[in-house]
Amino acid sequence: ETVLTQSPATLSLSPGERATLSCRASQSIGSYLAWYQQKPGQAPSLLIYDASNRAAGIAARFSGSGSGTDFTLTISSLEPEDFAVYYCQQRSNWPLTFGGGTKVEIK
Amino acid sequence: QVQLQESGPGLVKPSQTLSLTCTVSGDSISRGAYYWTWLRQHPGKGLEWIGYIFYNGITHYNPSLKSRLSLSLDMSKNQFSLRLSSVTAADTAIYYCARDNSGPIDSWGQGTLVIVSS
Numbered sequence: 001e002t003v004l005t006q007s008p009a010t011l012s013l014s015p016g017e018r019a020t021l022s023c024r025a026s027q028s029i030g031s032y033l034a035w036y037q038q039k040p041g042q043a044p045s046l047l048i049y050d051a052s053n054r055a056a057g058i059a060a061r062f063s064g065s066g067s068g069t070d071f072t073l074t075i076s077s078l079e080p081e082d083f084a085v086y087y088c089q090q091r092s093n094w095p096l097t098f099g100g101g102t103k104v105e106i107k
Numbered sequence: 108q109v110q111l112q113e114s115g116p117g118l119v120k121p122s123q124t125l126s127l128t129c130t131v132s133g134d135s136i137s138r139g140a141y142y143w144t145w146l147r148q149h150p151g152k153g154l155e156w157i158g159y160i161f162y163n164g165i166t167h168y169n170p171s172l173k174s175r176l177s178l179s180l181d182m183s184k185n186q187f188s189l190r191l192s193s194v195t196a197a198d199t200a201i202y203y204c205a206r207d208n209s210g211p212i213d214s215w216g217q218g219t220l221v222i223v224s225s
Contacts, residue, residue: 034211043203043218044154049211087154091210095169096156 002026004088004099012107019075021102023088028068032092035064035073038101039084047086048073078104109134111204111216119198119223125191129204129216136162136185142207143187145178147200148218155200159207160187194223 003026013019023033031051036044046055048064051071061076075082083106088099115127129143136143142159149155158168160178168176177190191198199222206214 032210036212043205043215044212045215046211046213049208049213055211055213089154089212094167095171098154098156100153 001095002029002090002093002097004090004097006086006088006099006102008102009100010103010105012105013078014107015078015080017078019073019078019082019104021073021075021086021104023066023071023073023099025069025071025090025092027093029090029092031067032090033064033066033071034089034091035062036087036089037082037084038087044087075104109206109214111206111214113202113204113216113219115219115221117220117222119194119221120225121195121223122193125194125198125221125223126188127202127204127219127221128186128188131185131187131206134206136180136187137182138162142167142209143180144205144207144212145189146203146205146212148203149200157189157202196223199223 005024007022033051035048037047038044047058047062052064063074065072085101085103087101110132112130119125139162144159145157147155160166166178175192179188201218201220203218204216205212
């Protein structure tokens with residue numbers, strides 16, 4: 001099973017700041033990585049797929065990069081609604097797996 | 108806009124079978140364009156992929172659950188279902204049904220909490 005390790009576990013930032021979230025895979029997954037946002041009491045929602053493609057309706061401040069084993073989700077300028085938990089997910093190897101999440105909280 | 112809605116008992120006794128159904132609206136399972144997926148999230152924890160079923164009945168299960176898991180379709184009702192047998196407290200979780208668009212999971216149900224307890 002491909003293990004995804006996300007760091008940091010918690011990111012404390014202020015609105016307007018830049019957020020950089022990391023996801024590292026235990027083996028190469030090409031570009032088959034997605035990012036999701038989850039707010040309290042809600043289901044996750046897709047942000048980025050195939051490492052760098054924004055899903056429909058996702059704001060341009062969200063961007064993804066990386067390939068192989070190292071990936072990054074960047075939020076260029078945090079809006080109040082961006083404070084949430086973010087998960088990465090790989091689809092290169094079975095079973096599909098998720099990272100443990102990064103919580104972006106208000107500083 | 109596709110919508111997915113989970114339904115089923117919120118409380119299951121240990122050793123019994125957990126059964127959930129997902130009703131899809133705004134899309135047709137028979138169209139064959141997506142993988143109809145179940146995931147779960149243990150309270151306060153991360154996400155676990157359970158498995159998917161394709162429109163033709165082909166399934167793919169998480170090996171960790173495969174021996175207890177069965178997914179099925181009812182295309183006449185545009186529904187797909189999950190059955191997980193011999194449940195324990197470790198199966199207590201929020202269960203989500205979702206639409207897998209060949210990798211990225213682009214639509215999710217709201218989730219349903221299932222508690223395993225006597």
